[in-house]
Amino acid sequence: MAAAPPPRAPTALSLLATTFPAGPARNKALGVYGAMGGLGSVVGLLLGGALTQYVSWRWVLFVNVPIAVLVLLGTSVLPRGERERGRADLSGAATATAGLAALVYAINHAAQHGWRDTVTLGFLIAAAVLLIAFVLVQRSAAAPMLPGRILSDRARTGAYVTMLLVGGGMFALFYFLTLYMQVVKGYPPMRTGLAYLPFTVGIAVAAGGVGPQLLSRLTARALTVGGLVLATIGMAWFGALSPTSNALTALLPAQLVAGFGLGLAFVATTVVAINGVAPQDTGIASGVVNTSQQIGGALGLALLSSVAAAVTANQPSGTALPDALTSGYVDGLLLGGAVFLVAAIVAAATMGTRVAASH
DSSP states (O other): OOOOOOOOOHHHHHHHHHHSOTTHHHHHHHHHHHHHHHHHHHHHHHHHHHHHHHTOTTHHHHTHHHHHHHHHHHGGGSOOOOOOOOOOOHHHHHHHHHHHHHHHHHHHHHHHHOTTSHHHHHHHHHHHHHHHHHHHHHHHOSSOSSOGGGGOSHHHHHHHHHHHHHHHHHHHHHHHHHHIIIIISOOOHHHHHHHTHHHHHHHHHIIIIIHHHHHTTSOHHHHHHHHHHHHHHHHHHGGGOOTTOOTTTTHHHHHHHHHHHHHHHHHHHHHHHTTTOOGGGHHHHHHHHHHHHHHHHHHHHHHHHHHHHHHHHTSOTTOOHHHHHHHHHHHHHHHHHHHHHHHHHHHHHHSOSOOGGGO
């Protein structure tokens, strides 16, 4: 059982952006939103672990049905907004989806068959062609899925790239830590879920309380960079993991630091990502935030898991399996930390020092 990143529903972000004006009120709302995501992760970890261990892993999928029904019923309390008729950019959606799927498949296939393999090269070429087609479609479409005006602001585009990189590092964290705890340490699902509590608590505290407060004193760029540096330190802390590591001295402090840093970065990056967009574009801007994180997670996990598998496979002959696996997982986590560091550099280079959220 793996942990999941905090949900970042585009419609919810859009509602917050249009309901609260840019400034302290929106910062606080985004902080509460992030804290709820952290709280939901805690509940999901505990419930998922219990269902997997005591019932069946299939119930992890079934339980989403009643939750979705409750959320749907809860929307009845939302105020009715203005309605606008729009057109779906089917060509853009098709080329973007197919292009990204081909890219992820090519990376996964390369892990087993190499980058010179015919299938790998074929899917890489297909991905390039489809993604170029997506760009061309967006330029000529009457109602593009990703209008150019959304990316016209340098700071906003930087926030999207930052979130893409953060997704890559964070998905790797969940993947490798889960494998380490269950395969190497032998933790059952329930204990694995409990072991993730420091991470989710760190995110909830940073996003729900500390982050919005700091945004009134610091720029979004400074908070994002600082948070990602903390997340990098947390990932580096995992470098000390071994098959015999004690959870209290290895997993707990590293997760607290990484979770707290990512919580700060989430709030600040989200503020920049939806800052200054027109009301009718808030849904698109919010959707790009979510999509960036998910795409980054898929691509980053495909690349880093390939590296981890290669490290494990290339261990000296006679290396015990737990040691070989841990070496691969640790290298994957360290590379995830390097991705966070690159994200911090991108944020420092692109995000402006002045945003409406700090006014």
